[in-house]
Amino acid sequence: MSKLGIKDIAARSGVSPATVSRTLRNPELVNKDTRKKVMKAVRESGYTPNRFGSSLRTQQSGNIVVMMPDITNQVNAGIIRAIEVEAQKTGYSVLLGDTQGQEARERHYAQMVSSGQADGILLYTHRLPFDLDNLTANLPPLVNGNESIEVEGLNKVMVDNVQGAKDGVNHLVALGHRRIAAVLGDNNAPSNRERLQGFQQALQQAGIEPDEQYLVQGDYTTESGMKAMEALLKLRKRPTAVFCFNDDMAIGAMSVLREYGYAIPGDISIMGFDDIRYASLMNPPLTTIHQPLEEIGQASMRLLLAQLSGKNSAPQHIQLPLQLVVRQSTGPAPESD
Amino acid sequence: MSKLGIKDIAARSGVSPATVSRTLRNPELVNKDTRKKVMKAVRESGYTPNRFGSSLRTQQSGNIVVMMPDITNQVNAGIIRAIEVEAQKTGYSVLLGDTQGQEARERHYAQMVSSGQADGILLYTHRLPFDLDNLTANLPPLVNGNESIEVEGLNKVMVDNVQGAKDGVNHLVALGHRRIAAVLGDNNAPSNRERLQGFQQALQQAGIEPDEQYLVQGDYTTESGMKAMEALLKLRKRPTAVFCFNDDMAIGAMSVLREYGYAIPGDISIMGFDDIRYASLMNPPLTTIHQPLEEIGQASMRLLLAQLSGKNSAPQHIQLPLQLVVRQSTGPAPESD
């Protein structure tokens, strides 16, 4: 049998193609008996409307594209899974845009909207994938998530990184730590700057003098966490606590401490950020800041859906709370020195 | 400006739409000068061909759909990332089909091919998402990866689970272990059955009597690994080594051992399967069987591409090797008993 078309269903049920189309898309416009006849033919034949035809006509693809720097990252994976659930509920499909931090890839995926392959973009990278020219005027339907881009008029779903970092520091301070180091994430990431800001504010509020040597640059990878920890161990006055700006770096740092025979938290407390799935399974379980991945994905998708359905309200900015999760990788500051 | 179409470019460059189309798709059919004129107009105007038009005409979407039970799983995430890289090279885009093990979702994503939304399927679930009727006759372009489905004529990309499990057991036997337990994965997963098969074969070859109490059912989740480990600890004759059929369960098992104060590998050796990104960062680093995720993704996509380009050869079955990675979670069997 050749591919079934709307005309075949029309013939089978003795109505016009127009009526078949209406039955499928706007059943309330069709007489109940007619509807039944058509639905019967559809069911019996196993007809599925061809997407190309309807897309060409309606100029809607029913797809959205999710742009993320790395899908194998647990945070991103958790978010995209929530997006997919929400998308499916409303009949949308999700195109995967793993950008690997490459601008060419970002542009490639952004193109999908102009070519009609996607109706909107969920953007979790830290820059817009368009030429900046007269862009702000006619942005495609887009929601910026996690990494806040400094452009007017963007819909955003963010997380309170400043407060999250403060909560982390306050926890360490309450445990008696004064020599608190930070392992920073990717320098280009707004999330990193926000976490640093919260970190510094909390230290100041605790009356702790900022100390440059306790700020080590990382890039959110486990490897960078390992390197940073090694650098910190070489310091004459070692920190008693290390706040890594994500869990991957914290896990890297912990593996270095284990290798050198330091006790966690006996000698050094370690704190992460994200609460990835493996954080609670570390040895010791990692104290960290929990990210509401499901809520981020869900809120992003809903905001995009609102735009796609033409609600042209002012850009929204949703900010979700983070939560400190205390486990065993942090403890009282050692009394020694 | 309204949306740019092929007619606009035709007008701008003084040729027919047909020639614009040829220039973009089959430039070798077009005179060099004409080509230049057209490309200039395309460049200056920023024209991107509308996908709906070409798709309707060619009956190709340029998308493929990847069906996986859980995208947040490190193994799946690694595979889909490799798929995406390979797809992009050839101009294909990847639709995400996170099935969550639900048959309704599997069918939904399978539908994409009949509706034209996708040209082919990469299937990493353990069953076909179609009615079995007269199906085998006209299967859509499809590659079955990782979880081998028992249906004639499927293209497959698999991993040698039997040999992988054997290598694992042999390593433990070489360390002097005789009481070797297994924590099994999802009962429905062919991968689990294959690993069990290799496990049992290797025990037999080592002359070790099979012991039912050392076979504990899990389901590939960390939680199931924890439960299984607790059950094993209650045994009168505890095993000296536990082979978990994936890393997640091994990580769960390790966290239970830590909680109860057992030394790894001093008291009990733990072995995983997969070599996820965090395996080497565990405390102690996990001995496991490495999966070539990139190769799996790449081979799958290439096989699908071959089908899509009409090479109608006999179904191929690619089997990739696994590799034992010895780290510190396994050691000599304790001499005590």
Added chain:
DNA sequence: CTGAAAGCGCTTACAG
């Protein structure tokens, strides 16, 4: 409530 007709934006077989 239903049908006939136009048209969405391309591509390609055909003719020249």
Added chain:
DNA sequence: CTGAAAGCGCTTACAG
């Protein structure tokens, strides 16, 4: 090498 024309499969404004 190029153009005119048909047509891919739908949807919807219009008319009845």
